[in-house]
Amino acid sequence: MTYELAAIFLGSALRLAAPLLLAATGELVSQKSGVLNTSVEGMMLTGAFLSAYGSWLTGSPTLGLLIAMIGIIPLSLLQAFLSITLRSNQLVTGIGINILALGGTTLAYREIFGARSNMIVPGLDKWTPFGLGHGTLIGDTIFNQVWLVYLGLVILILTGIILRYTTLGIAINAVGTAPRAVDQSGLSVAKIRYGAVLFSGIMSAAAGSLISIGDIHTFTEGMTNGIGFLVIAAIIFGNWKIGRTTLACLLFGAASSLQFQLPLLNIHVPTALLIVLPYLLALLAVAGLIGRQTAPTALTQPYQRS
Template identity: 45%
Template sequence: MDKLTFFTDYLSASLRLSVPLAFAALGGLFSERSGVLNIALEGMLLSGAFASAAGAVLTGNVWGGMLLAITVGGIVGLLHAYLCVTLRVDQLVSGLAINLTAAGLTSFWSRILFNSGQAQQLPGIQAIGIPGLQNIPIVGSLLFNQDPLIYLLFLLVPFITYLLFRTSLGLSLRAVGEYPRAADTAGVSVTLVRYTAVIISGCMAGLGGAYLALVHVKFFAEGMSAGKGFIALAALIFGRWHPVSTAFACLLFGATEALQLRIQAFNLNIPYQFLVMLPYVIALLALIGLAGKSTPPAALGIPYIPESREQ
């Protein structure tokens, strides 16, 4: 394999590995910008992966699986919103509980539905090349010969950026996350905004799980999210809760994972366990480097109590 081909394949792999992270992180962006801490991204990703596999198997249609993944992700988001916004459960505890529940339920139902606990050869989503552009060296295969979900992600990043910083809806979302009492006084429903944001977060994370199962590996295995939800959360912090920076942070972590896979293929005398740790080590180093520099939304993790005068 020549160097150009190797480099092109590496960039393509980096992009593919960053896609589920990006969907989850951008979903988490909505939730956390509204003031709801979303540790549950891992459970949402895993639930979406299982739902997409189950939907694809039961309907025989990959888009049926995709729709079910978005629906289930939204339901998990609704549960998280109910616990955090209505019941005012500790948001960290709620997220961890959802992660553990999702791991248990997906393992249980996958063993019932798929017998071995692993779906074999799911119908996948094929790449769609853009004529005239897909043949451009390096850039063509990287940007113009991809599956529809990657094209969707390319559109979502600028759209979410515009929505957050150029529209009244984005202003309301950021106001609720920064100072909910002022937003409430201005007539913005803090409860409605937070519910909507967390449900959107679940839908997008579910879509990331669907990409993982239907596009990336084309099967479902127990625990296949493998900490990607936590890396997405790290990317969100590393990106300072901004859509563009968060997307680039996801790309960095995807490139790191692609690198460790290629190092393993070289059969170097390095224990593979150390290589598998590499993306998580990079995530930790990134967060350590941002210690004290990255400022989260002021009301993040703080339940809003309308009767209270204190925030």
């Protein structure tokens, strides 16, 4: 019984951590370039709605995912335009876009499906890579995940390699620490930051899609429920390093999974405490109680050519 519960817990933790991992991959690149994309929550919510609507409209969840990733581009460009071109306060613009996304998706959902709709949309298929334990308890609970989870892990690894070992990665890191030096070298600070924010938006849309058409196969108002802010906290928790950020996302996923697993072990903990646990861990990270954080030097600082 303990073995079965452990397998279920690991599978649940990975499933709940997957949207965090996808969004954190893009958000980390954005922050490395010096742009704090606090609108990641709104972008995830928008992606969740667009993918659900696209899947319902076309009958294809893959097309729904593609629609979400393309449809998020205008919102990403808006965030980039406000924070990079207009040099607006990145916290304020992010909060504004989050409010816009919440109101826009709620209105669109009610207009298209009705306020009390219980629509079910086609969802993404699950896949067990290389037949790992297929048909066994481990295979069916841990490795049998939506294929987007594995694609996200591949993108995560590639992103880590690019940031560490390639010219593009060096440029992204340099823009976040010494943008004037990058400008003097002949590279465009604005173009690099625009690209980073755009990548963050696309990955956030994929993360939202994983929730709506990968997990529950429907859309509900405000369904991201603060996950985007956990993404930012995971990056702080991970000290802006991709490996530690990955571990932080897995930790938050495991903390979320506890609210479903502890009752199965007859461990009675107040439900409200279990729900708030990942956010409590996030608060400890933001407060700096898990060690010293070293953010990119130019994070949140607009750059203007002299």
